[in-house]
Amino acid sequence: xxxxxxxxxxxxxxxxxxxxxxxxxxxxxxxxxxxxxxxxxxxxxxxxxxxxxxxxxxxxxxxxxxxxxxxxxxxxxxxxxxxxxxxxxxxxxxxxxxxxxxxxxxxxxxxxxxxxxxxxxxxxxxxxxxxxxxxxxxxxxxxxxxxxxxxxxxxxxxxxxxxxxxxxxxxxxxxxxxxxxxxxxxxxxxxxxxxxxxxxxxxxxxxxxxxxxxxxxx
Amino acid sequence: xxxxxxxxxxxxxxxxxxxxxxxxxxxxxxxxxxxxxxxxxxxxxxxxxxxxxxxxxxxxxxxxxxxxxxxxxxxxxxxxxxxxxxxxxxxxxxxxxxxxxxxxxxxxxxxxxxxxxxxxxxxxxxxxxxxxxxxxxxxxxxxxxxxxxxxxxxxxxxxxxxxxxxxxxxxxxxxxxxxxxxxxxxxxxxxxxxxxxxxxxxxxxxxxxxxxxxxxxxxxxxxxxxxxxxxxxxxxxxxxxxxxxxxxxxxxxxxxxxxxxxxxxxxxxxxxxxxxxxxxxxxxxxxxxxxxxxxxxxxxxxxxxxxxxxxxxxxxxxxxxxxxxxxxxxxxxxxxxxxxxxxxxxxxxxxxxxxxxxxxxxxxxxxxxxxxxxxxxxxxxxxxxxxxxxxxxxxxxxxxxxxxxxxxxxxxxxxxxxxxxxx
Numbered sequence: 324x325x326x327x328x329x330x331x332x333x334x335x336x337x338x339x340x341x342x343x344x345x346x347x348x349x350x351x352x353x354x355x356x357x358x359x360x361x362x363x364x365x366x367x368x369x370x371x372x373x374x375x376x377x378x379x380x381x382x383x384x385x386x387x388x389x390x391x392x393x394x395x396x397x398x399x400x401x402x403x404x405x406x407x408x409x410x411x412x413x414x415x416x417x418x419x420x421x422x423x424x425x426x427x428x429x430x431x432x433x434x435x436x437x438x439x440x441x442x443x444x445x446x447x448x449x450x451x452x453x454x455x456x457x458x459x460x461x462x463x464x465x466x467x468x469x470x471x472x473x474x475x476x477x478x479x480x481x482x483x484x485x486x487x488x489x490x491x492x493x494x495x496x497x498x499x500x501x502x503x504x505x506x507x508x509x510x511x512x513x514x515x516x517x518x519x520x521x522x523x524x525x526x527x528x529x530x531x532x533x534x535x536x537x538x539x540x541x
Numbered sequence: 542x543x544x545x546x547x548x549x550x551x552x553x554x555x556x557x558x559x560x561x562x563x564x565x566x567x568x569x570x571x572x573x574x575x576x577x578x579x580x581x582x583x584x585x586x587x588x589x590x591x592x593x594x595x596x597x598x599x600x601x602x603x604x605x606x607x608x609x610x611x612x613x614x615x616x617x618x619x620x621x622x623x624x625x626x627x628x629x630x631x632x633x634x635x636x637x638x639x640x641x642x643x644x645x646x647x648x649x650x651x652x653x654x655x656x657x658x659x660x661x662x663x664x665x666x667x668x669x670x671x672x673x674x675x676x677x678x679x680x681x682x683x684x685x686x687x688x689x690x691x692x693x694x695x696x697x698x699x700x701x702x703x704x705x706x707x708x709x710x711x712x713x714x715x716x717x718x719x720x721x722x723x724x725x726x727x728x729x730x731x732x733x734x735x736x737x738x739x740x741x742x743x744x745x746x747x748x749x750x751x752x753x754x755x756x757x758x759x760x761x762x763x764x765x766x767x768x769x770x771x772x773x774x775x776x777x778x779x780x781x782x783x784x785x786x787x788x789x790x791x792x793x794x795x796x797x798x799x800x801x802x803x804x805x806x807x808x809x810x811x812x813x814x815x816x817x818x819x820x821x822x823x824x825x826x827x828x829x830x831x832x833x834x835x836x837x838x839x840x841x842x843x844x845x846x847x848x849x850x851x852x853x854x855x856x857x858x859x860x861x862x863x864x865x866x867x868x869x870x871x872x873x874x875x876x877x878x879x880x881x882x883x884x885x886x887x888x889x890x891x892x893x894x895x896x897x898x899x900x901x902x903x904x905x906x907x908x909x910x911x912x913x914x915x916x917x918x919x920x921x922x923x924x925x926x927x928x929x930x931x932x933x934x935x936x937x938x939x940x941x942x943x944x945x946x947x948x949x950x951x952x953x954x955x956x957x958x959x960x961x962x963x964x
Contacts, residue, residue, distance in 0.1 A: 383666055383675070
C-alpha cells in the first residue's frame with residue numbers, strides 16, 4: 324500500500340520552480356545567455372524551451388487539428404462562414420426533431436427548457452439557467468448546438484442550420500429581434516442580457532496549494 | 542499526532558474486551574442446546590457456493606452483500622431517453638477509503654449516454670499554445686512514466702438537506718479510487734507549453750462533447766490522464782478508456798472519455814462552465830476547489846444502534862486543499878470535540894478514514910465530525926458559513942460553492958439515527 328499510494332510527490336512543485344531556478348543559476352557570462360534567461364522569465368513559470376523528453380506520440384496534421392478543434396473563443400474567432408435567421412431556425416427546429424426532447428417552442432419537453440418563462444423585463448438571474456438567456460456570450464449557444472445536438476446525430480447540422488437555430492433560440496427569449504440574421508460577424512456582437520458587470524466567472528488567478536478563496540477560513 | 546495515541550490505546554483495550562465478550566457469548570448458546578442429535582455443531586458447514594467458469598474468470602460479491610448505488614434526488618436514471626444522470630454511492634456501507642469501481646458515484650454532463658469507446662481507436666490530441674501538438678494512442682500513454690494515487694471525486698451538487706434520510710442521499714456523490722495514469726504535466730512538457738499558455742480546455746468524446754476550462758497551473762501541478770482505476774481499466778461510467786483527474790476540483794472538471802486538450806490564453810467558457818457563472822465574485826471563486834469536508838458514516842441516518850455500549854464511530858474526511866491533518870468528533874451536539882484516529886496515512890485529495898471509540902449511554906444525542914486540512918482550513922457549520930456571508934442561516938440559505946458544512950446525526954434513545962440537519 325505504502326509504495327503504490329504515495330503521498331504528494333514533490334515532483335510537480337519542483338517542476339513549477341525549475342525555470343526560475345535555472346535562471347538564477349545562469350551565469351551572466353555572455354549576452355546570449357542573458358537573452359535566453361530573459362526570454363525564460365518573460366515566458367512565464369511553466370515554459371522552458373526544450374525538446375520532447377520521451378519522443379512518444381505523433382504530430383497531428385493541420386487538417387486533423389482543424390477537424391477535431393471545435394472550440395469557439397468568446398470573440399467568435401473560430402466561427403465558420405454561414406448565416407441564419409430565427410424564421411429559418413424555427414423550421415430547422417421542427418425539421419430536425421428538436422421538439423421531441425425540448426418541446427414545441429422550447430418548453431414542455433424532457434430535456435432542458437430553451438425558453439425562459441419570464442421575459443426580458445424580469446431580472447436575468449430570475450429568468451433561470453436557460454442557455455440562450457444566461458450565456459455570457461452568444462457564441463456559447465452556437466458552440467453547444469454545434470458540439471452536442473441533435474442527440475444521436477451530433478455533427479450533422481450545417482453551419483447555416485446552427486446559425487439559424489441560435490437565432491431562433493435567442494429570438495424566442497427576446498434577446499434579438501425576430502428578423503436579425505446571424506453570421507460570424509454579427510453573432511459575437513449580440514448583446515446578451517447579462518452585462519459583464521452583473522456576473523463573476525471563476526477567477527483566473529487561482530494558485531495550487533493555496534486556500535480556495537483569500538480570507539475564507541473554510 | 543500525540544493526542545491520538547491514548548484514543549488508540551483505549552480503542553484497542555475496548556476491542557479486546559469486546560472480542561472476549563463475543564467469544565463467551567458464542568459458546569453459551571451452543572452449550573445450552575443440550576446433546577447434539579447427530580454431528581456436533583462445530584463440524585457442520587454452511588451451504589456451498591457453486592462456482593462457475595465465469596465467476597472464476599471475474600468474481601462477484603456475496604449474495605448477502607446488497608449495497609447499491611441509487612439515483613440522486615430520486616430522479617429516474619436512466620430516464621426515458623436512456624440518459625444517465627447522477628448516481629450516489631452507498632457510503633453508509635463503506636469501509637476503508639477505496640470505493641469499489643462498481644459502486645463509485647458518477648454523473649454525466651447534463652445527462653448523456655455513456656459512449657462505448659474502442660480503446661484501440663481512441664486518441665488524445667493536445668494542441669493550441671504548444672510548440673509541438675501531439676496525438677497519443679492509449680498504447681502511447683501506457684509507455685510513459687505513470688503515477689498511481691488515491692483521489693476523491695465529488696459532485697458540486699453533493700449537498701445535504703433536511704430531506705436526506707441517510708448518508709447516501711446527503712453525501713453519496715463523493716467517492717475515492719486509486720487512479721493510475723500519466724501526469725498531464727508530463728504530456729504538456731512533451732508538447733512544450735508556450736509562454737502565453739494560461740488556460741486549458743479538456744473535452745470528452747461523448748455525444749455532447751462535454752468540455753471544461755481550467756487554469757494551466759492546475760494542469761502543471763497534479764492533474765492525471767488516468768487509464769487505470771482500482772487496479773484495472775477505468776470503467777465506462779467513469780470515463781473508459783481515459784479520464785482527466787483534477788484532484789480537489791469539483792467533479793465536473795474531471796473530464797471523462799477525454800479526447801482533446803487545447804491550451805489557450807483566456808478563459809474559454811464552455812457549456813459545462815456555464816453553471817459556474819455567479820452574481821457574486823466571492824461565490825464564483827468557490828467554484829473550483831472543494832473545501833475541507835467530513836461525515837460520519839457509522840452510525841448514520843437510517844441505521845439503528847441495538848443498545849447502549851461500545852461503538853467505534855467511523856467516517857470519511859477529505860479536502861480539495863490537500864491532506865487532512867485533523868478530524869474531530871463530537872458526541873454531545875457540538876459542545877465538546879475529541880480528536881479522531883486516522884485509519885491509514887492520509888493522502889492528498891483523498892478520502893481519509895477516521896474512527897473514534899465511543900460508549901453510548903443510551904441517551905438521546907447528536908454526533909458530528911469536522912476536519913482541518915493542510916492549509917489550515919476548517920470544516921464549518923452552516924451557521925458559520927452564513928455568518929461569513931452576512932446572511933441568516935435559515936432553510937433558504939445555500940452554501941456557496943460545494944457545501945462542505947458539518948453533518949449532524951441525531952440518535953434517539955431507542956438507537957434510531959436520523960438526519961440532524963435542523964438540530
